Amino acid sequence: NAGVTQTPKFRILKIGQSMTLQCTQDMNHNYMYWYRQDPGMGLKLIYYSVGAGITDKGEVPNGYNVSRSTTEDFPLRLELAAPSQTSVYFCASGEGGEQYFGPGTRLTVT
């Protein structure tokens, strides 16, 4: 039981490039979330999903897209990367109570 896994761990992007952050959970949770954490700040919600095929925007969705074709996977797509997207990205899953977090992806856009 691996919990929530994220890939890659680190990535450097040039301005304007695109990439997909992968997130997979093996706990059969319906609810999944993407957060970003900027230095010295709390986590902010980017997108969330309540089940396969259902996604919605969180607090800071601009510049990102998501999809949820299976219960296990919830990839986050960055289109046209900008320096403001330099952050640590966390994926989480949960079901009615506690949330479980992945180890994070540290992204730098230069």
Next chain:
Amino acid sequence: KQEVTQIPAALSVPEGENLVLNCSFTDSAIYNLQWFRQDPGKGLTSLLLIQSSQREQTSGRLNASLDKSSGRSTLYIAASQPGDSATYLCAVRGRGSTLGRLYFGRGTQLTVWP
């Protein structure tokens, strides 16, 4: 909108001290409150989860209390150790809000020195 504040932002104590971390939130209509630990460059580890109907939860040397009416929670760490050094995050889950999303504070950075 729910706002979560954690005080102090940083704390440095000698080993063995008992300490209290504070968390306050503006909207008392919460489903639960969760305390996390975050080590540098790592993900979040859940420490304690308190449901809105509960007053406190304990795990080993950790005790978390919840006063929903006043919008406050405290995390008590007994007999602190250098291994407790980390950032502690408080997060609340709103009742009936965005389907389980958590609202986070900025964290308290704790350093316990030998």
